[in-house]
Amino acid sequence: MREICIPISNFGEDEIAEVTLSVGYRKISYSFRIESFPWDLEGTKPEEYDDDRYHASIEQIMNLRKALTEYDKSWELVQIFTPCKGATHIQVLYRKRN
Amino acid sequence: MMNNNGFMLKTNDLVKVFRTEEVETTALNKVNLEVKEGEFVAIMGPSGCGKSTLLNIIGLLDNPSSGEFFFNGLEVSRFKERQRTNLRKSNIGFVFQSFNLIDELTVYENVELPLLYMNVPSSERKKKVEVVLERMNISHRKKHFPQQLSGGQQQRVAIARAVVANPKLILADEPTGNLDSANGEEVMGLLTELNNEGTTIIIVTHSPSDAEKAHRIVQLFDGHIVTENQKKIL
Numbered sequence: 445m446r447e448i449c450i451p452i453s454n455f456g457e458d459e460i461a462e463v464t465l466s467v468g469y470r471k472i473s474y475s476f477r478i479e480s481f482p483w484d485l486e487g488t489k490p491e492e493y494d495d496d497r498y499h500a501s502i503e504q505i506m507n508l509r510k511a512l513t514e515y516d517k518s519w520e521l522v523q524i525f526t527p528c529k530g531a532t533h534i535q536v537l538y539r540k541r542n
Numbered sequence: 543m544m545n546n547n548g549f550m551l552k553t554n555d556l557v558k559v560f561r562t563e564e565v566e567t568t569a570l571n572k573v574n575l576e577v578k579e580g581e582f583v584a585i586m587g588p589s590g591c592g593k594s595t596l597l598n599i600i601g602l603l604d605n606p607s608s609g610e611f612f613f614n615g616l617e618v619s620r621f622k623e624r625q626r627t628n629l630r631k632s633n634i635g636f637v638f639q640s641f642n643l644i645d646e647l648t649v650y651e652n653v654e655l656p657l658l659y660m661n662v663p664s665s666e667r668k669k670k671v672e673v674v675l676e677r678m679n680i681s682h683r684k685k686h687f688p689q690q691l692s693g694g695q696q697q698r699v700a701i702a703r704a705v706v707a708n709p710k711l712i713l714a715d716e717p718t719g720n721l722d723s724a725n726g727e728e729v730m731g732l733l734t735e736l737n738n739e740g741t742t743i744i745i746v747t748h749s750p751s752d753a754e755k756a757h758r759i760v761q762l763f764d765g766h767i768v769t770e771n772q773k774k775i776l
Binding site for chain 1: 568750763766
């Protein structure tokens with residue numbers, strides 16, 4: 445088994461989830477954070493959807509790239525989530541570096 | 543034109559647009575990626591972000607709409623199908639999520655296929671196939687057909703087929719996507735082992751734990767590379 449999925453209800457956008465895992469006699473601690481970056485940028489073309497694909501504007505991509513580049517280096521990016529239609533923020537999962 | 547600057551692969555402003563009569567979709571938008579020989583790179587991102595499109599272009603299965611693509615120093619973005627095939631069969635091995643084995647051929651025949659395309663003599667083919675089947679721990683199933691094997695065994699056969707011609711580069715599109723965790727771990731272990739022996743590996747994956755095995759993780763979002771995370775120094 446390589447992954448454990450832990451559903452956490454009402455997990456706030458800027459909250460940190462700390463997970464301590466015991467494997468045999470070893471205890472491993474992980475810290476995860478869901479970060480939210482602004483997505484409905486003023487003055488930018490809104491994102492578009494077609495049947496099965498999402499299209500971000502170039503401004504949104506540039507903004508996301510900048511946010512990821514400037515983010516606290518003690519956290520590493522795990523996953524970027526596709527924003528829902530009309531979302532005001534884009535969410536990104538980070539894990540604390542050991 | 544030769545211009546590799548130490549990179550096995552290099553793309554400059556790679557764009558791929560798919561057009562139908564009604565819709566134009568930009569799958570890749572000015573992608574700049576460099577991969578060194580011996581590197582292990584994971585490409586991640588949400589569904590539909592362009593991961594497989596990028597892998598198909600890197601694997602010379604498709605051409606970009608614009609931009610440059612250097613493979614071993616050779617600019618190949620405008621290569622014709624036959625040129626791409628020649629370059630591909632001697633340099634690149636593929637592993638797919640759904641294995642893509644030929645159901646009508648035995649395990650042995652599936653693995654032998656790339657060598658047949660390369661006109662490798664019969665005795666040499668036999669030796670190479672036996673060695674790789676042994677290595678993938680599947681030689682006891684060489685007379686079986688793919689449908690008689692488990693998913694994990696089928697993927698081991700697919701890896702055997704990918705490596706039998708000793709390619710410099712292995713491209714794997716969601717290689718553990720159809721496997722349970724134990725078989726997935728085994729497949730990732732085999733890819734890591736091949737990388738340790740010098741083969742360059744690029745995988746597309748949704749799995750953070752698979753990506754952990756890579757030296758570098760490239761995050762794609764809506765056709766753009768938005769960030770790269772160097773995990774290990776080569």
